[in-house]
Each structure stands twice: as structure tokens, then as C-alpha cells.
Amino acid sequence: MRKDVAEYLEQRKDLKQFIREQPLWYRKLTRNPYDLQSLEIASLHYYQRTIPHQVEKFSNGVQMASMMFHMFQSMQNQN
Structure with a gap:
């Protein structure tokens, strides 16, 4: 995983926890590090925080x- 993506995840504890619970996202971010917006949307749906x-x-x-x-x-x- 790229260093800037790892630092971003360190700042966002909820996303870090989401990646631990959904390891598929670790692989996705390793392949496409610019997919952070999709990660955040998936996290919102997973934790039921959408409107x-x-x-x-x-x-x-x-x-x-x-x-x-x-x-x-x-x-x-x-x-």
C-alpha cells in the first residue's frame, strides 16, 4: 500500500477499522490507491451512517x- 494512503488511513480510525473487518478493501487500495472515495462510501454503508x-x-x-x-x-x- 502506498505511504500516503496508509497515512490517510492512520488519521481516519473508522476507515482503518473497516479495512480490518473487510480485507478485500486492502487489496483494492493496493491495486488502485486513488479509490479512497469508494472506500469511504462502502464504509458508510457498512456502518449504516448514510442519510x-x-x-x-x-x-x-x-x-x-x-x-x-x-x-x-x-x-x-x-x-
Whole structure:
């Protein structure tokens, strides 16, 4: 792996961990060191940090809160 790519990965601990978990990317970067943008995108998808993942997580939280609210309302109506 090129020295500048290795230094970049040292600065970005999340990408370094991703490469440890997905060794295929080590080989890809060795062959094409300018593919860092694809690495970052793959890392975001792997760790579910993309905007659609964040929206889905927020939506699930709102649904859970709504369900709890309705459950508490039904409990109060029974008393």
C-alpha cells in the first residue's frame, strides 16, 4: 500500500477499522490507491451512517415513541 494512503488511513480510525473487518478493501487500495472515495462510501454503508439509514433510525424511534404514547393512553382510558 502506498505511504500516503496508509497515512490517510492512520488519521481516519473508522476507515482503518473497516479495512480490518473487510480485507478485500486492502487489496483494492493496493491495486488502485486513488479509490479512497469508494472506500469511504462502502464504509458508510457498512456502518449504516448514510442519510437513508439515519432517516430510518429516526423514523423507527418516532414509531416506538408513538406506540408507547398510545399504549399509555389506552391504559389511562381503562382506569
